[in-house]
Amino acid sequence: MSEVRSRVIPEATVARLAVYLRVLTALAESGRRSVSSGELASAAGVNPAGLRKDLSYLGPCGVRGVGYAVGSLRERLARALGVEQARSCVLVGMGNLGSALAGYAGFGTRGFTFVGLLDADPARVGDVVGGTEVRPVDELEQVVAAHGVTIAVVTTPAGVAQSVCDRLVAAGVRSIVNFAPVTLVVPAGVDVRQVDLSVELQVLAFLDQQKGVDVVPHQASRPMTEQVALP
Amino acid sequence: MSEVRSRVIPEATVARLAVYLRVLTALAESGRRSVSSGELASAAGVNPAGLRKDLSYLGPCGVRGVGYAVGSLRERLARALGVEQARSCVLVGMGNLGSALAGYAGFGTRGFTFVGLLDADPARVGDVVGGTEVRPVDELEQVVAAHGVTIAVVTTPAGVAQSVCDRLVAAGVRSIVNFAPVTLVVPAGVDVRQVDLSVELQVLAFLDQQKGVDVVPHQASRPMTEQVALP
DNA sequence: GGCTGTGAAAGTGTTCACAGCC
DNA sequence: GGCTGTGAACACTTTCACAGCC
Numbered sequence: 261m262s263e264v265r266s267r268v269i270p271e272a273t274v275a276r277l278a279v280y281l282r283v284l285t286a287l288a289e290s291g292r293r294s295v296s297s298g299e300l301a302s303a304a305g306v307n308p309a310g311l312r313k314d315l316s317y318l319g320p321c322g323v324r325g326v327g328y329a330v331g332s333l334r335e336r337l338a339r340a341l342g343v344e345q346a347r348s349c350v351l352v353g354m355g356n357l358g359s360a361l362a363g364y365a366g367f368g369t370r371g372f373t374f375v376g377l378l379d380a381d382p383a384r385v386g387d388v389v390g391g392t393e394v395r396p397v398d399e400l401e402q403v404v405a406a407h408g409v410t411i412a413v414v415t416t417p418a419g420v421a422q423s424v425c426d427r428l429v430a431a432g433v434r435s436i437v438n439f440a441p442v443t444l445v446v447p448a449g450v451d452v453r454q455v456d457l458s459v460e461l462q463v464l465a466f467l468d469q470q471k472g473v474d475v476v477p478h479q480a481s482r483p484m485t486e487q488v489a490l491p
Numbered sequence: 492m493s494e495v496r497s498r499v500i501p502e503a504t505v506a507r508l509a510v511y512l513r514v515l516t517a518l519a520e521s522g523r524r525s526v527s528s529g530e531l532a533s534a535a536g537v538n539p540a541g542l543r544k545d546l547s548y549l550g551p552c553g554v555r556g557v558g559y560a561v562g563s564l565r566e567r568l569a570r571a572l573g574v575e576q577a578r579s580c581v582l583v584g585m586g587n588l589g590s591a592l593a594g595y596a597g598f599g600t601r602g603f604t605f606v607g608l609l610d611a612d613p614a615r616v617g618d619v620v621g622g623t624e625v626r627p628v629d630e631l632e633q634v635v636a637a638h639g640v641t642i643a644v645v646t647t648p649a650g651v652a653q654s655v656c657d658r659l660v661a662a663g664v665r666s667i668v669n670f671a672p673v674t675l676v677v678p679a680g681v682d683v684r685q686v687d688l689s690v691e692l693q694v695l696a697f698l699d700q701q702k703g704v705d706v707v708p709h710q711a712s713r714p715m716t717e718q719v720a721l722p
Numbered sequence: 723g724g725c726t727g728t729g730a731a732a733g734t735g736t737t738c739a740c741a742g743c744c
Numbered sequence: 745g746g747c748t749g750t751g752a753a754c755a756c757t758t759t760c761a762c763a764g765c766c
Contacts, residue, residue, distance in 0.1 A: 274694050282689065309761090316727055320727070324725085341697045342697050357592075435696075438506060461603050543747090543750085
């Protein structure tokens with residue numbers, strides 16, 4: 261076996277690398293040439309030591325006593341994440357949410373291009389969103405194959421998300437972001453990332469509730485009994 | 492103050508409880524009366540033992556040898572999460588994404604009501620989305636105070652998200668879901684949950700890339716030669 | 723002096739295995 | 745027999761402290 265240490269990057273770290281990349285891009289645009297772990301960490305909302313540890317999985321990235329070079333670190337992160345060159349994605353479900361995502365110009369600058377926007381509703385087919393024409397969902401397999409797409413975004417109604425997912429996987433997609441409020445079942449080797457606003461809100465509701473119960477934090481916030489409609 | 496079952500519920504567990512609640516609601520609608528940990532776990536996409544452990548933080552919930560009663564477990568989860576009765580939220584930024592979220596009827600059934608939809612663009616003010624009228628962002632403080640709102644959703648452009656956040660916090664909001672691609676800075680005691688599709692896609696891009704390098708389709712145990720080296 | 727890189731320690735979350743109950 | 749509830753083992757993450765380098 262080779263002496264080269266196989267650096268397995270923890271998934272939690274990968275998610276933060278994406279955040280660092282975003283911050284670095286903003287810094288680069290504002291003309292910054294170098295940055296310290298403290299600055300970068302504070303802009304990313306993490307602990308500086310943790311940031312250094314995250315970056316250390318890529319091997320030495322900075323200069324001791326100085327900091328990190330914005331440009332080269334950015335390139336390195338993009339390469340590590342696999343977004344150095346733009347990747348093709350498809351998006352299925354051009355309702356309000358799908359249209360919102362497809363119309364968001366920010367993805368292009370972050371390494372993603374929607375090569376297919378698909379919808380089952382004939383009334384939506386032919387619309388142009390973010391410069392791409394909406395096509396009938398029947399063409400899913402064709403679009404995926406034609407562009408060698410491996411990443412898909414699902415924004416369909418919950419009821420059809422699983423069947424759309426099955427078709428995507430059968431067509432060759434291996435990575436899916438799912439916005440439909442259902443748990444997708446996929447074969448081993450396919451990754452799903454679930455985004456569910458209701459879950460986010462419910463987690464906040466729980467934390468919120470705890471704050472009320474939790475006695476004596478810093479600020480003496482008197483136990484207000486959850487009042488609604490106060491004039 | 493009933494402090495008898497004052498067990499600390501891990502945050503990872505809280506997020507999964509919200510998923511179980513969603514699954515249970517679907518089961519209840521389809522008429523199911525009871526369910527086993529195995530079934531529930533498979534519908535939620537988790538390991539059965541982990542699900543039982545999650546539920547055990549609420550105290551004994553089921554019947555040994557039988558399973559869980561759908562209705563009572565659902566109630567119990569809703570109470571634990573603090574969504575037993577509907578909670579008021581505001582949403583700031585009625586662009587495509589904000590409109591999509593505000594128009595999604597599913598929140599009502601999951602314990603949330605948008606009592607304020609706010610936007611800075613006069614052209615959008617007065618629109619009615621999901622039964623609620625869009626109001627000028629200047630009324631933010633007033634709306635938050637009038638309804639005792641503690642939970643907000645931010646879907647503004649990145650450039651104004653921090654200032655909107657500051658105003659929300661000053662007005663009394665303690666929990667925020669942020670869709671803008673910036674890291675919000677908040678005082679201690681305020682929770683932020685960040686949702687960023689670019690980050691999700693980049694994590695998938697990374698995993699996707701690893702699959703390509705690692706040829707074995709089964710469990711990835713082969714050390715791959717991490718192609719991010721190079722000084 | 724300042725800041726990065728990293729092992730070691732502490733903390734958190736997940737999985738296992740089986741005891742306990744129906 | 746079947747299924748829940750849970751301590752104990754394991755794996756993963758974060759934090760700390762300081763060595764190493766500029």
